[in-house]
Amino acid sequence: MKPARMSLPDVARVGAAGLVTRPLRAFLAAAGIAIGVAAMVAVVGISASSRAGVERDLAAIGTNLLTAAPGQTFGGEPARLPDEAVEMAGRVDGVTGASATGRLDVAVYRSDLMPVGETNGLGVLAARTDLLGPVGGALAYGSWLNQVTLRGPAVVLGAEAARLLGVHRVDADVRLWLSNRWFVVVGVLRPAPLAPELDTAVLVGWPAAETLLGFDGGIGTVYVRTDPDRVTDVRALLARAVAPAHPNEVLVERPSDALLAQAVTDRALTGLLLGLGAVALLVGGVGVANTMIVSVLERRAEVGLRRALGATRAQIRTQFLVESLLLSALGGAAGILSGAAVTGAYAWFRDWPPAVPVWAQAAGLAVTVLIGGVAGLYPAVRAARLPPTEALSVP
Numbered sequence: 001m002k003p004a005r006m007s008l009p010d011v012a013r014v015g016a017a018g019l020v021t022r023p024l025r026a027f028l029a030a031a032g033i034a035i036g037v038a039a040m041v042a043v044v045g046i047s048a049s050s051r052a053g054v055e056r057d058l059a060a061i062g063t064n065l066l067t068a069a070p071g072q073t074f075g076g077e078p079a080r081l082p083d084e085a086v087e088m089a090g091r092v093d094g095v096t097g098a099s100a101t102g103r104l105d106v107a108v109y110r111s112d113l114m115p116v117g118e119t120n121g122l123g124v125l126a127a128r129t130d131l132l133g134p135v136g137g138a139l140a141y142g143s144w145l146n147q148v149t150l151r152g153p154a155v156v157l158g159a160e161a162a163r164l165l166g167v168h169r170v171d172a173d174v175r176l177w178l179s180n181r182w183f184v185v186v187g188v189l190r191p192a193p194l195a196p197e198l199d200t201a202v203l204v205g206w207p208a209a210e211t212l213l214g215f216d217g218g219i220g221t222v223y224v225r226t227d228p229d230r231v232t233d234v235r236a237l238l239a240r241a242v243a244p245a246h247p248n249e250v251l252v253e254r255p256s257d258a259l260l261a262q263a264v265t266d267r268a269l270t271g272l273l274l275g276l277g278a279v280a281l282l283v284g285g286v287g288v289a290n291t292m293i294v295s296v297l298e299r300r301a302e303v304g305l306r307r308a309l310g311a312t313r314a315q316i317r318t319q320f321l322v323e324s325l326l327l328s329a330l331g332g333a334a335g336i337l338s339g340a341a342v343t344g345a346y347a348w349f350r351d352w353p354p355a356v357p358v359w360a361q362a363a364g365l366a367v368t369v370l371i372g373g374v375a376g377l378y379p380a381v382r383a384a385r386l387p388p389t390e391a392l393s394v395p
Helices: 008-021 023-061 085-090 159-165 206-212 228-242 255-298 300-308 313-350 358-384 388-392
Strands: 065-070 095-104 123-127 139-142 154-157 175-178 181-189 201-205 221-226 250-253
Touching (some): 023 313, 065 255, 085 095, 085 221, 085 228, 095 201, 095 206, 123 206, 154 159, 159 181, 201 206, 221 228
Parallel strands (some): 123 201, 154 181
Antiparallel strands (some): 065 221, 065 250, 095 123, 095 221, 139 181, 154 201, 175 181
């Protein structure tokens, strides 16, 4: 008598029977697979979201910002840029804008009653009215320094400085204590990816810093915005332009290089974390194999009955192999959804565009199916080899 052939729906139904009848065991076995896949998808997704955030920031603010800062003299002493450094930098062919800040040795407090050491590590910078253009800065709320506030007791806060000081609004009652006098907060900046030093700074008008805070006028950092096609040329000329007599004492940098280096570092870290996720996935595969072996031992009577009713070894083998594949596929699908959810939540927290590459999702599902096939192969072959009489004789 020729054995009946099983259709694909029948194969799926028979393979799913073991999962439905033992839901807790199936859940625990699938959870191991899900954790490994979720870890791998989340690692790839977070890394991709981080790169997307960097690319978005660079697209918005450009990679054509250069900075020039004083280094050291031959004697090891701190160098000083000429007072005309900004104007000389602005004359370089290819420069579209230039400005500067100067650092003050002044502490800032939320109240005049604060202990002397509790400054939150914030710095005070003297700033010019044209600073936001070259650095690509923007206001979150309030206003930037103008011809009036530039000379008076007024400050603009960086994004992180405002958070640390608990400043969430701008009006005449919001004041800070600097050098034994009150300064009114007139504005708060958005985060500046290419000038992170501004995020933790309290910015005071250049003339006010000189007259009210004893600033000596020393330039700390010159910010130069260039034509996008002339960045390399301007970089080669900038040190000699801002300090013609001592160009070796000038440190010229391109802030966007640090962001790009961060992206490269993220990719290296992603490889390491993917390896850890693969280990977790392998452990999950071992869990599936153990579950299927136990399932075969517990269902020997079922196997014997099916064999006695005419099921072939191939059909028994297919039943247990499909069960293993379904178990792994369910774990893989749950892992992909969990990994995508973790990526979305973390990207939202960091204000990144969420990105989970399709290849990562497809690879995660394919790997789980492969692991399910490998994990279920031995139990399936073992079940198929059980003689009907031996299987039915099990008490």
